Every structure is written in structure tokens, then in C-alpha cells.
Amino acid sequence: MASRGRSLPTYRSSILAFLTVAAAGLALAQAPATDTVADIEERTRPFGQLCLKGQDCGGEIAPAAAVDNAAARSGEEVYAAHCHICHATGLNDAPKFADAEAWAPRLAQGAEELLRITKEGLNTMPPMGTCMSCTDAELSSAINYMTSPPES
Numbered sequence: 001m002a003s004r005g006r007s008l009p010t011y012r013s014s015i016l017a018f019l020t021v022a023a024a025g026l027a028l029a030q031a032p033a034t035d036t037v038a039d040i041e042e043r044t045r046p047f048g049q050l051c052l053k054g055q056d057c058g059g060e061i062a063p064a065a066a067v068d069n070a071a072a073r074s075g076e077e078v079y080a081a082h083c084h085i086c087h088a089t090g091l092n093d094a095p096k097f098a099d100a101e102a103w104a105p106r107l108a109q110g111a112e113e114l115l116r117i118t119k120e121g122l123n124t125m126p127p128m129g130t131c132m133s134c135t136d137a138e139l140s141s142a143i144n145y146m147t148s149p150p151e152s
């Protein structure tokens with residue numbers, strides 16, 4: 001009659017294998033006796049490190065200036081993210097997107113004046129059209145896009 005389950009020798013070798021792995025694990029976990037504080041700090045240091053602007057960060061981190069040099073957002077992008085909410089529907093009588101009639105008297109003020117007003121705000125039009133991070137060039141692109149969008 002066939003024996004039930006596994007034979008004793010099989011169990012014994014499984015237990016042996018387990019003990020071997022456990023012992024190896026313990027050996028690895030134990031720190032070598034020659035550890036210095038620096039070794040321990042190196043092993044336990046957090047994965048991410050904070051490097052503040054102006055600090056020497058080992059040159060591995062992209063300089064903050066890269067952000068400033070990032071490509072300017074297009075007028076369409078700025079409009080979609082910041083101006084569209086009011087200028088698409090004419091909320092509070094905002095001149096509507098591509099509405100030539102509504103824009104004509106405003107455009108007559110000149111691009112410089114429009115930019116100045118956009119930055120300062122006008123009645124319920126908020127300063128910077130809410131795009132606080134926008135550069136003058138980006139705001140001007142947004143105004144151009146809104147007043148004379150590319151023909152589609």
C-alpha cells in the first residue's frame with residue numbers, strides 16, 4: 001500500500017533547506033563588526049533627499065533655472081487653463097473668445113495697454129487673468145489667441 005503524504009526524509013530536507021535560508025538571512029542582517037557611523041548612515045539614509053536651491057546638490061539634480069527656461073506656454077494653453085472660464089461664455093460681460101465686435105474697442109487701446117490692464121485687472125477681470133505664473137509674453141500670447149484665434 002502506498003504511504004500517505006510525503007515520506008519523513010522529504011520533510012527533513014525541507015526543514016533543513018528552511019533553516020539554511022534563515023541562517024543565511026541572519027548572517028546578512030548582521031552588520032559587520034567594522035561598521036562606522038558613516039556606514040550606518042549610508043545604509044539607512046532615506047531614498048529621496050531634499051536639496052534646496054543654492055545648495056551644492058552634487059550636480060545630480062537639474063538646476064532650478066531649468067524651470068525658468070522652460071518653454072513658454074502657448075496662448076492657447078494659457079487661455080485654456082486660465083482665461084477660458086470667463087472669456088468662453090462672456091461671464092460678467094467678459095469679451096467673448098474670438099468675438100470681433102466685443103474686442104474691437106478694446107484692441108483699439110493697443111497691445112501694450114491691453115497687457116497692462118490684463119496684469120492689473122479691470123473691474124471683475126482678475127489681475128493676471130488668474131495666471132499668476134504667466135510671463136508678459138505668455139499673457140500677450142493668450143490675448144492674441146483670444147482676440148484673433150488661428151483660422152480653423
Ligand code: HEC
Nearest residue numbers: 082083086092093094106114117123124125129131142143
Ligand atoms: C474671472 C473671470 C475672468 C478671467 C479668469 C479672465 N478674465 Fe479677462 N476679463 C474678464 C472680464 C469680466 C472682462 C471685462 C472687464 C470690463 O471691461 O469691465 C475682461 C477683460 C479682459 C481684457 C480686456 C481689457 C480691456 O482693456 O478692455 C483682456 C485683454 C483680458 N480680459 C484678458 C484676459 C486674459 C489674458 C486672461 C487669462 C490669462 C483673462 N482675461 C482671464 C474676466 C476674466
